[in-house]
Amino acid sequence: MAHRVVIIGGGFGGLYAARALAKAPVEVTLVDRRNFHLFQPLLYQVATGGLSPADIAAPLRFVLRRQKNTRVLLAEAIDLDAERRRLILDAGELSYDSLIVATGARNDYFGHAAWKRYAPGLKSIEDATEIRRRILAAFEAAERETDAEERRAWLTFVVVGGGPTGVELAGTLGEIANDTLKDDFRNIQPRESSILLLEGAPRVLPAYPPELSQAAERALIRLAVRCRTGVRVVGIDREGVDIETASGRERIQARTVIWAAGVAASGFGEVLARRTGCRLDPKGRVYVEADLTLPGRPEIFVIGDLAHARDRDGNPLPGVAPVAIQQGRYVARLIEGRLKRSSVGPFRYRDRGSLATIGRAAAVADIGRWHFNGLAAWLAWIFVHLMYLVGFQNRLLVLIQWAFHYFTFNRRARLIAPDWRYFARSREGPLSGPNPPEPAVPVG
């Protein structure tokens, strides 16, 4: 019987591991709760109405349909029997010879679970359509509002976290307020919106070289985004955000708050810790060996955002797509090597650099010794993102929408759902406006 490889998670790590095993003499089962691979780097564009969910979601079965040694199973992994090498699913069990765990990360509110309701993070399609709904609904509520102070609160948008995702979100919000919605309303001027980007470090994009942080801040200022650095968020409720700065405590009245401040590893790390005795770091990530296996469990690999792996200098690798992709391919090579009894060295991350975009023709690039920004960085960003987007059709459609967006400033994916009645209740219900009384029903 062929060597059985079970992969949990169809994100970058899991999908690239599966693809790299296409020609190996193994039987691959890819398990995911969702039927699609999500291209997370463009999720913020769904959250801001620039793209539709399907543009950045490739059906896993379709992507792997020609790979005859691979099957896709729509299921949730809930437990592990490490001794008998069996993965426990919500319905049934799976035996494995090698297990690749690539279940990724989720939003982390630093112990303030109550903030989640008022400040959604951006990890899933549902998160993105919910954020889109809140942004568009806030402008609608402002258009209807007669009280000036209330209206200002509706037109204040706070993004918590000045990393790449926060910068991308804030920059896009600036474009929406200044350009996209310019002529859409009769009672409000969307460009009078106040967009705040809050960051705890002394500068935005703290993982980038300082001159690129400055370039990003300048680009954000041109989009009327105000960056507030050295700021600690100490409270979030439905009316706004409480912050602490060097000069004391402060209150920001804002009806729309988006969380881009942190992620923690997904829950499967706890299953691994319980069942194999492996250790987790404070963010819930699993400490792995140099070959990405669990200590004492050479048949279990952990990759991507769930893994705490280190570079040559001992620094933990960042939770970005290139790390997950390279780890997925490395593990596939290692498994194939073991079957051939050829040895494969430890995992080495080849850092090809980082890119973050701010808005039209504005981005920053940190590629080896090259630090640059502006149009060249933006074009590099477009090229890299289209290259890694799965599916030729998706690439073409996204490129066309970007081209339209560039020349017309329009964003077409602007559906608010379920419907207006959630707002109508704003004066009566316990929650006001875009926080619906029931779980939101997003529509793509």
Add this chain to the structure above:
Amino acid sequence: MAHRVVIIGGGFGGLYAARALAKAPVEVTLVDRRNFHLFQPLLYQVATGGLSPADIAAPLRFVLRRQKNTRVLLAEAIDLDAERRRLILDAGELSYDSLIVATGARNDYFGHAAWKRYAPGLKSIEDATEIRRRILAAFEAAERETDAEERRAWLTFVVVGGGPTGVELAGTLGEIANDTLKDDFRNIQPRESSILLLEGAPRVLPAYPPELSQAAERALIRLAVRCRTGVRVVGIDREGVDIETASGRERIQARTVIWAAGVAASGFGEVLARRTGCRLDPKGRVYVEADLTLPGRPEIFVIGDLAHARDRDGNPLPGVAPVAIQQGRYVARLIEGRLKRSSVGPFRYRDRGSLATIGRAAAVADIGRWHFNGLAAWLAWIFVHLMYLVGFQNRLLVLIQWAFHYFTFNRRARLIAPDWRYFARSREGPLSGPNPPEPAVPVG
């Protein structure tokens, strides 16, 4: 003060009325619960994964942004004070000089409200994403199912109603089973699916000439769709459908049932009846005068699917987009005429013909004395639908997706959401499989 026109509903009737009033010396307020105009004729393509919701939804504010005499209000009309000429909204009131009611239709289950849960209809974006979820989830459940009979029930799809929507849905289901999902599964053969189209009349497309019904049936048979005509549905539950035929009662085991059998007018007709004394037909449509006004209320117009208007021979006009568009334009002309004190004759529907598509390169056309089918009808269908789709960008993106679909058989908008857990409960919960225990959370 300018003459105030209030329009309820941003569908074909309401939107084309608003646009036709662009140059008139009036103040227009378009009221809708949704922030977008929905191109309903292509809704079945969202339900079958060919298009994304945003492809067929144009933001009303964007469409009307340059029309300075017009504002859009996101609100729900809940009552009417006809004496004082005030429309009561969920939040606030609006005074009008002319009122255009264009609130459209909803699914009608002929008094069997309980069927709705098991057989969703196709009127809204939520309906479409829910149907998409059920179709894709049924194939996933079949892939996991080990019992042969259960698996057959998961792979049986029933479309109730053989009008244009039912024919389009059944034909597309045939394409999905035969082509789109061909290589996607390992345990099932999607082409072994059984797709049934049930129609009460003796032939499908009963409103078309008999030779086109025959052509449609032949095209459906090529897609492995079985048409059962002269069939009456007497029961729908979560396990299947009960029908009555000439030869007696029969049970069809099917886990996916789609309702395309009938629509009734939206609820605002009842408000009109209560507040103005106007009469409704058995489908809830409002009997209107030859100029589309309410009897005795020349300032209130009813158009589109909510109106019961008649052609010269006394037959009621069908609930299709061309009728609503022409009525919207007519009412705009009439209101402008009244202000100029010039008279406008009664409304006359100019029937430019009907088109229905079945699948790739298969459609039927009934245009005046010309009845034709096949490729020519299909190209005519594509041309007409793209022409009326609002927004140049939408047109281009839809055309590209159709071209891809034509050449690759792929359908890209195949997201199942919320997630797999709804299925995991199928053995435990009161409902099996794609009927989730809570209201479905669609994702575009």
